[in-house]
Amino acid sequence: MRVIDLSHPIQPGMPLFPGTPGPRLEPLASLEREGYVEQWMGMASHTGTHIDAPAHLLPGGRGLEAFPAGHFVGPGLVIPVRSETLIRLEDLAPYEARIRESRFLLLHTGWDARWGAPSYFEAFPILETAAAEWLASFDLAGIGIDAPSLDPVDSQSLPNHRAFLSRGTCLIENLRSLGAIGPEPFLFSCLPLPFRETDGCPVRAVAMRPAP
Ligand SMILES: [Zn+2]
Structure with missing residues (x-):
């Protein structure tokens, strides 16, 4: 198997959506004092490369735990839209x-x-509403993008998020390296941690395909 990493590293000082507090890693135990290392890990549920569940926006919407693990693994398709702002x-x-x-x-x-430049969160490419509504009519487990969001950074109503989440299609945001996947068929995986009642969660997204 060739496994292509599609997630940004999570670390203090990393790029964050405007208003999101940064992740914290704090020592709970050290080799010198306790003889082992353990850390407190704290972060917002939409930190870095992450998945959005219907519970993110919809009253009574499903949290990530309501999906079986198999929902987060399946055949992927990359569509190049490199020159587009819309x-x-x-x-x-x-x-x-x-x-x-x-x-x-x-x-x-x-x-x-x-990623890492202030302009990452400004005027990033987004889906026009007609495209989002058309895509939402497919039976997709998830739709991902190598940009911060499927809606503009200042959007309050988040119509594209709602179009997908209301149909059970999760969103994967802040992906990276989609150009490294290549044209061959691949399996995409974006398994979240099994927290209960979660609206979103960072994921280690990967593309997998047989090694040549
Ligand atoms: Zn999100």
Whole structure:
């Protein structure tokens, strides 16, 4: 198996959505004092590369624990939309048959090249509403993007989030390295930690395919 890492590292000082507090790693035990190392790990549920569950926005919406583990693993498809600031339905429509065969659709904008720069959270590429509503009509387990969000950074109503989450399609945000996956079929995995009643969770997203 070749496993391609699609997650950004989680560390103090990392890029964060405006208003999100940073992750904290604090020592609970050390080799010198206790003879072993243990740390307190604290972070917002939408830190770094992470998944959004319906409970993020919808009253009574499912949390991540309501999905079986198998929901988070399945055939993936990368659609290149590299030159776009607005991802339009016409960019996606040629992939209709392949989207139908996939469980995860990953939008490759190349925006992850700005990870660490202030401009990462400004004017990133987003889906036009018609494209989001069209994509939401497929039976996708998840839709991912190598940018901060499927809605603009200042959006209050988050219509694209709602279109997907109301149909049980989870969102995977802040992916990276989608260009490293290549054109061959692959298995995508974005397993969250099994916290109870979670609206979202950082994930170690990967693409897997047989080694050449
Ligand atoms: Zn999120």
